Amino acid sequence: MNIIELADGFELLLGGRVLLRHRTSDPCLFVGAGTGRYHMRQGHFQVEDEVSARLPLAHAVVTRDDTGFRVQLAQSRDTPVLLELRCSGSDEHATVHLQSREPEFDRLWLRILAEESEHVWGGGEQMSYFDLRGRRFPLWTSEPGVGRDKSTEITFQADRASGAGGDYYTTNYPQPTYLSSRRYALHVHSTAYSAFDFRHATFHEIEVWAIPERIELWGRAHYTALVSALSEHFGRQPVLPEWIRQGAIIGLKDGARSFERLEKIEAAGAAVSGLWCEDWVGVRQTSFGTRLFWDWKWNGDRYPALAERITSLRARGIRFLGYVNPYLCTDGTLYPQAASAGYLVRQLECDEPYLVDFGEFVCGMVDFTQPQACEWFEDQVIGRNLIDFGLSGWMADFGEYLPVDVRLSSGESGELAHNAWPVHWARVNAQAVARRGKMAEAVFFMRAGFSGVQRYCPLLWAGDQSVDFTRHDGLQTVICAALSSGLLGNAYHHSDIGGYTSLFGNVRTAELLQRWAEMAVFTAVMRTHEGNRPRENLQIDEDPQVLEHFARMTRMHRHLAPYLRALSEEAAATGLPLQRPLFLHFEGDLRCYETQTTYLLGSDLLVSPVITAGKNLWRTYLPAGARWRHVWSGSEFDGGLEVQVDAPIGQPPVFYRTDSRYTDLFAGLAGC
8 A cells, every 4th residue: 555645635555556536626535524313113214414514624744654654634734634544554455544633523425536437346235236336325224125116116105104115225234345346345444324425437435424443445456356355354154064055944934834834845856954934933913914923932832842843853854943033022021031131222211121113013122232131142042042942043133123212231322333233143143153062053144234244144145025026126136135245255145035025915926936946046045935924925835836846946956065065165265255246257358247137156157047027038148268058958158148048947047167177067957
């Protein structure tokens, strides 16, 4: 890293790339003050800012010492210094520490030099747009919303009913980190509300509702090295356990009937690795649909003799998985324990627990800034009620709902703690697993996240997509989610096969279930979900053709186990995700920068899922620099071309490199 001092400013360079260009007439830094307003309704946030000041820091003085550079910034030569930067590091990893000289300033705007042809990726787990260029992305963990497209009827209905429609940028997992096609990455070390604005031709503007502690920069010659550097910084996931690759995890929430239905699915020839029954804790009925009873322990009425069932399943090579989240319903048994011990998040005005409305029932929130509360939840709830009972995994749901008007044991404001809450939740789950010595065996999966969740969460899932093919909330969004989060160090990603959210008459079709299953074959984990309205939506065991197709897809996934195992080991060693954008391995092919619905599984398999209803022919681009073989026909194609192939149900468009050492394995997919 280097700073070049100029007569009227300075330039900051990282490995020869000019990232900051400051001129008196065109400053790159602004400070100010504002008042944020946050309104939450069932995890959906309306956030507004009333900015009272935004001051350009036009005057800069650069000095150098043994540790690096110091930049002092003021409005003019004759005014006091308002912000100080301390810059140090190498061309590969540099840090900019920030210190405000005026406590009343709690807003920062930073402009990073951009190029018109530049591509930008990251922002956490983004659902709508993989390339962020040309749009603004607020970064605040929340419910993503239904439909996520203000021009559609379903989003309009969701907004009108409960303000739950969402938008292209709403996500469970935001992260103030991006990668640029200029081969650098930038991360803002702050949990405050922020926004990345990539709409300008000559600069990217970063907005933070706090003065961040530091901004980190990485530069590498190749994208793979850049992704590895980020994953090393944020933390790498361990190798997934072997049992998870032996087939699909079947999601059923039908009480004791779940076991009968599992036998039917197995009898159809499905390869099964696990049975996931989120309703193992019991259920309650709401207008949204059947909801779980949020009191995290086995419900014997709904699942009689469950411990014996779990033992029997394990003897057959099938693991049992459940569900937990960080909230305790007030009509359960755990809530009074936590409340009496003082383990719950409190109201600002008094010592009473802060209660959150989750839609026809209310809950307290465990205060994960309090060590004793964490220890209780890790040992007594997850440890005793889940792991000791025999569960090998669970959905660790939610984490996005912390309001800003709360009182925490740490003394931290809710405004700054909100984005960090999913990371606290992930840490509690990870430490619970470690306490029981199950790190190589038990797996939990999460939808919520923020910077640092990578260190604790072994597996992401894409959240609650609509049960359809729609552009902003359907099947294709889980591909974008995997690619965006994967570049930031999240190696493993998967989704609910068939989607989850069914509202306003929107229900699954057989075609959707089949196409989703075809895509899921080529991800880290296959897992089904019955959705929020199981009785109104088609399930995999209710249609013979759907079941036959699904069983074949599970056998294909199991067939890929040696390749998936190798990719898991590679992820643990290098941080490279299993699902990868084409440009990660084909940097010189500019066409590879344009797609977000075709991806590489590892470096050798190219997957171009059918993401549109009614299509039996599919066109896809094959990267230049390799020769590709179509799995189903055996036809070979030179890279650098767009090809069209037959893609009937059961033959998703998949190609492999003819020079791969796994050619025999890939060719065998057709015989599964």
